Amino acid sequence: xxxxxxxxxxxxxxxxxxxxxxxxxxxxxxxxxxxxxxxxxxxxxxxxxxxxxxxxxxxxxxxxxxxxxxxxxxxxxxxxxxxxxxxxxxxxxxxxxxxxxxxxxxxxxxxxxxxxxxxxxxxxxxxxxxxxxxxxxxxxxxxxxxxxxxxxxxxxxxxxxxxxxxxxxxxxxxxxxxxxxxxxxxxxxxxxxxxxx
Amino acid sequence: xxxxxxxxxxxxxxxxxxxxxxxxxxxxxxxxxxxxxxxxxxxxxxxxxxxxxxxxxxxxxxxxxxxxxxxxxxxxxxxxxxxxxxxxxxxxxxxxxxxxxxxxxxxxxxxxxxxxxxxxxxxxxxxxxxxxxxxxxxxxxxxxxxxxxxxxxxxxxxxxxxxxxxxxxxxxxxxxxxxxxxxxxxxxxxxxxxxxx
Numbered sequence: 001x002x003x004x005x006x007x008x009x010x011x012x013x014x015x016x017x018x019x020x021x022x023x024x025x026x027x028x029x030x031x032x033x034x035x036x037x038x039x040x041x042x043x044x045x046x047x048x049x050x051x052x053x054x055x056x057x058x059x060x061x062x063x064x065x066x067x068x069x070x071x072x073x074x075x076x077x078x079x080x081x082x083x084x085x086x087x088x089x090x091x092x093x094x095x096x097x098x099x100x101x102x103x104x105x106x107x108x109x110x111x112x113x114x115x116x117x118x119x120x121x122x123x124x125x126x127x128x129x130x131x132x133x134x135x136x137x138x139x140x141x142x143x144x145x146x147x148x149x150x151x152x153x154x155x156x157x158x159x160x161x162x163x164x165x166x167x168x169x170x171x172x173x174x175x176x177x178x179x180x181x182x183x184x185x186x187x188x189x190x191x192x193x194x195x196x197x
Numbered sequence: 198x199x200x201x202x203x204x205x206x207x208x209x210x211x212x213x214x215x216x217x218x219x220x221x222x223x224x225x226x227x228x229x230x231x232x233x234x235x236x237x238x239x240x241x242x243x244x245x246x247x248x249x250x251x252x253x254x255x256x257x258x259x260x261x262x263x264x265x266x267x268x269x270x271x272x273x274x275x276x277x278x279x280x281x282x283x284x285x286x287x288x289x290x291x292x293x294x295x296x297x298x299x300x301x302x303x304x305x306x307x308x309x310x311x312x313x314x315x316x317x318x319x320x321x322x323x324x325x326x327x328x329x330x331x332x333x334x335x336x337x338x339x340x341x342x343x344x345x346x347x348x349x350x351x352x353x354x355x356x357x358x359x360x361x362x363x364x365x366x367x368x369x370x371x372x373x374x375x376x377x378x379x380x381x382x383x384x385x386x387x388x389x390x391x392x393x394x
Contacts, residue, residue: 005262014241019222034248
């Protein structure tokens with residue numbers, strides 16, 4: 001018994017596989033769980049089971065939902081003409097928190113990546129193209145990460161939808177950002193995209 | 198819906214209460230869980246349930262166990278004359294990993310702390326004193342943190358057991374430690390406890 005009973009070792013091993021966790025932090029978290037059995041451990045086990053049983057991807061956009069359609073796709077008040085394409089559900093949540101977009105989403109579930117062998121079919125880009133025709137969209141807004149893979153994916157989608165107005169989030173100085181702390185690429189992009197005051 | 202369905206929000210809230218986790222890292226972990234439903238989410242829920250149902254403190258020492266006695270207390274090969282007192286189960290595991298101690302343990306479950314109103318009774322120190330008489334111990338080794346609370350607890354235990362040989366882990370330069378990176382307190386302690394080469 002290196003780290004307590006077998007059940008504990010198994011739980012530590014599983015916790016250590018979570019992003020941001022390692023063996024040491026997993027051990028600490030599990031000891032905390034055991035101490036707070038009724039307040040944290042059992043509710044957490046229940047909450048995980050509930051998520052595992054009820055949460056699934058929205059059939060339309062790929063957002064997480066507890067029914068076939070997520071609340072955004074099911075909301076008749078959301079604008080139908082524009083679609084915001086995001087790489088991941090976390091990005092959709094970030095967009096929603098900003099409350100700046102009133103349309104619907106499409107979650108790719110990743111980005112094109114030659115290194116990880118992720119091609120257009122893995123990302124469901126054919127499904128996105130089909131959706132464009134079905135839903136009579138006028139604009140697609142790409143809210144993809146400003147990385148090489150993000151740009152590759154953006155260009156691929158723009159090429160696949162030549163008749164459509166495909167736009168992308170602006171790049172520039174973040175609100176509250178100080179020039180001194182910004183990387184050269186961001187400053188160059190902000191300079192190229194400068195606008196009249 | 199700020200961060201997806203209610204079930205997801207609940208799970209994020211619970212995960213965020215784990216040590217080393219915050220709202221952001223909990224969100225990231227939960228999205229990871231949802232993506233790896235069968236490989237991580239469901240096994241993790243099961244493992245937590247198993248721990249919650251089967252793991253409890255050893256009645257003798259306070260270590261985590263799945264039966265009344267933990268494997269260390271139940272092992273007849275472990276020396277019975279010496280007892281190693283640790284603050285927490287994590288410290289017991291650390292001692293066990295070092296394989297340097299062959300006796301049995303006593304887990305206090307914390308340290309004396311005026312600030313947190315933790316007194317001798319909360320730590321089960323009366324139980325420790327009773328154990329000393331019952332088990333005919335010859336030495337108690339205090340493996341407590343080298344902090345103010347740890348030292349307070351060490352002195353309290355030594356005072357409560359005047360007829361016993363109460364020792365404490367040596368303080369000094371850690372193996373591989375470079376003097377340049379050590380704090381003054383450690384260097385002073387190592388100098389005071391210097392030994393012939």
